[in-house]
Amino acid sequence: MASEQPRKAVLQASESEGATAGGAHVGEGHGSAPRGMLRWLLTTNHKDIGTLYLIFSLSMLFIGGIMALVIRTELFQPGLQMVQPEFFNQMTTMHGLIMVFGAIMPAFTGLANWMIPLQIGAPDMALPRLNNFSFWLLPVAFLLLLSTLLMEGGGPNFGWTFYAPLSTTYAPPSTSFFIFSLHIAGISSILGAINIIATILNLRAPGMRLMDMPLFVWTWLITAFLLIAVMPVLAGAITMMLFDINFGTSYFNAAGGGDPVLFQHLFWFFGHPEVYIMILPAFGIVSAIVPTFSRKRLFGYASMVYATGSIAIMSFLVWAHHMFAVGLPLVAELFFMYTTMLIAVPTGVKVFNWIATMFRGSISFEPPMLFAIAFIVQFTIGGFSGLMLAIAPADFQYHDTYFVVAHFHYVLVPGALFAILAGAYYWLPKWTGFYPHEGLSKWHFWLSVIGVNLTFFPMHFSGLAGMPRRIPDYALQFADFNMLSSIGAFLFGISQLLFLVVIVKCARGGVRAPACAWEGAVDLEWSVPSPAPLHTFEIPPQTRDGQIIR
Amino acid sequence: MSSGSYYVPAHSAWPIFGVLAVGGMMIGTGIWMVHGSAAWLSGIGLLAVVLVMAGWFRDVVRESMGGLYDDQMDRSFRWGMAWFIFSELMFFAAFFGALFYLRTFALPWLDGEGAKGVTALLWPDFTASWPLMTPPDASIAGPRELLSPWQLPLANTLLLVSSSVTLTVAHEALKMEFRRTARNWLAGTVVLGLCFLTLQGIEYYEAWHHLGLTLQAGVYGGTFFLLTGFHGLHVTIGTLILIVMLVRVIRGHFSSERHFAFEAAAWYWHFVDAVWIGLFLFVYVF
Secondary structure, eight states, rough: TTTHHHHHHHHHHHHHHHHHSSOOEEGGGGOOOOOHHHHHHHHHHHHHHHHHHHHHHHHHHHHHHHHHHHHEEEEEEEEEEEEEEHHHHHHHHHHIIIIIIIIIHHHHHHHHHHHHHHHHSSHHHHHHHHHHHHHHHHHHHHHHHHHGGGTOOSSSSSSTTTTTTTTTTHHHHHHHHHHHHHHHHHHHHHHHHHHHHHHHHHHOOOTOGGGGHHHHHHHHHHHHHHHHHHHHHHHHHHHHHHHHHHHHOEOOOOOGGGHHHHHHHHHHHHHHHHHHHHHHHHHHHHHHHHHHHSSSTTHHHHHHHHHHHHHHHHGGOOGGGGGGGGTHHHHHHHHHHHHHTTOOOOOOHHHHHHHHTTOOOOOOOOOOHHHHHHHHHHHHHHHHHHHHHHSSSHHHHHHHHHHHHHHHHHHHIIIIIHHHHHHHHHHHHHHHHHHOHHHHHOOOOOOOHHHHHHHHHHHHHHHTTTBBBBBBBBGGGGHHHHHHHHHHHHHHHHHHHHHHHHHHHHHHHOSOOSSSOOTTTOOOGGOSSSSSOSSSSOOOOEEEEEEEOO | OOOOOOOOOOOSSSSHHHHHHHHHHHHHHHHHHHSSSSSSHHHHHHHHHHHHHHHHHHHHHHHHTOOOOOOHHHHHHHHHHHHHHHHHHHHHHHHHHHHHHIIIHHHHTTTTTTTTTTGTTSSSTTOOOOSSOOSSSTTTTOOOOOOOTTHHHHHHHHHHHHHHHHHHHHHHHTTTTTTOOOOOOOOHHHHHHOOOOOOEEEHHHHHHHHHOOOOOOOOOHHOOOOOOOHHHHHHHHHHHHHHHHHHHHHHTTOHHHHHHHHHHHHHHHHHHHHHHHHHIIIIIII
């Protein structure tokens, strides 16, 4: 009896399916989208969600930046002036966590939301409601994380790498909240990455093969794979922490047969691919900007794709180079030293390809190109200091010094962050319909370059001279370098306010941008009007070799 | 690549409710763990998560039954589910990785083996063994006795493996439009899942109260309960999904061609089954 009636329902379903299968059909609520706050809370539109991600990321950049300035104020002179060591530790920890999980990662996800559907000729992301869910988890996660600063015993104070037993046995009570906030942010990342992969694999315009995709799409496809592979490992590691803290398990407690070093292995198995999660999309952005402003095709497109893939695969084989000084067996030291050095090969392929793209190009130096060129030069500096750190015997000298701080800030600030800024300047005309103010943008660029190098370059020297990281006070001989770093940090921090001014001005008006805002830009996003209307590519365009043929 | 037709769903309030539910559950659980109060917030959050998922999926089912979805949407769901399962696989990989690391490296080093034998100075009397019955420090009591893998765990293995078989039979029957057969075999699968969970409950009770095998019983207790516990949680979720599928089969939601929800549930169930094989081998037998 149960099987008769149902069949009808199925038939009805398949009939109405046939009736609508021909054209693009949009859900019923799309014509009358809610306004005001509700629009943003309920939105399933990839451009709205992209904007939300970018605004969230910018606010986190400023919050994390203020924490960095607290750190630099304390370090302006030797001795304890401004803050207590306990609070200093909370600042270094929160600065790292907020910049990594709150600023850089959401910025790239925001750019992916905005640009990937436009670059592959899709109407939206593959799973738009999931997209809304992924975004709104983030404010919850970071409100929870920030609220730990107000709790009894203070917020996380064990460094952004939260090594056990500092983060278990000796941690403040708020650590469980920190764990849950990371869980929420992790769910957000995983679901966002699933959405991006489904979009790229399934929603490309007819005729667009994988090897026709812009490199930003390619790098994000591979980044999303990395996210899905390693965020769950982080979730597992912090779950073990949670149980060690609250339920008396012994994962990271040697007294019960566990091992604190196990935590480091788990953390860095996540942490090293995480480093590439924060840089591969940057490679994609630079690979879009350099050809545009050189008015040439990208040199070595296929080798760029393969290099990105190799970097991603190798990122799973290098994690213990963060742990050379922890007491690994010799064979492990050697293995991780060689694999780490090997990564320089695909990375070098990329840098040489960008330079070869510029070679004999007709280059112009608009703000996106300035940031992209600065990225190439300064990221390479960070890459080379990474090679120095990869030499296991030498790492015993550099380990946990300001040399490490200089290294990863060079790849993350003038590296990842500059690429994000380059991308923002590149795509702002598409988002707002107006060019960003050229004069102010260039001021922003030059002040940022000077500020960032003044901040981080002296850290190489203080580090090589032996200044340890995560210390609120230091020996007198490091005073000059630290003073320079602090001055540079304030210059860099304040000049980011210029960026805010540029964005607000650009949203309100300025020089109108045509559909193709930059001479030499060829990707699909430049075929839709500027500003991009709320709905684009509702009928898929026919493409060949990545270009619309109709 | 795109086929020439798109479905873009309407805006929905479920995601934002979902965010509130997840946030409430996590924050409530945090307060509960840290301050020992507000367990109710955790409970309400969990209930809200379940309700939001029910509501969200109900809308998706209605849209699907209304014929709004095309092949492309179907493929998006397939990619989504496949990568979700991959993320679950990596979650379990973290716990298996920890288990292998502890057994292979950490414990022998604590016993003085290898280049890192200096750690043996901490507890000179410690002898490494697996399963670890005597943890290094006297303040932590190990388990008194262990479960034999050839009793309840073996029964559970047989239950889960046969449940994968019955589920496959149900799927094949659905593909051939034998809906009554599909319903019966799917119901059998649900029963096998419930039996598994019952036996695991008995096993946990036995371990905790009679054998001294608890979360606090050194590193073996922790690895045992977290690995089997997260697996059990997944069996619970999988059983709930299968029950929903059973209701949908009975209501005739699925045709022989279009039944991705059923397939996704089956993928999930087989995945949970495969994880159990790993558990049986490396937690119980070896």
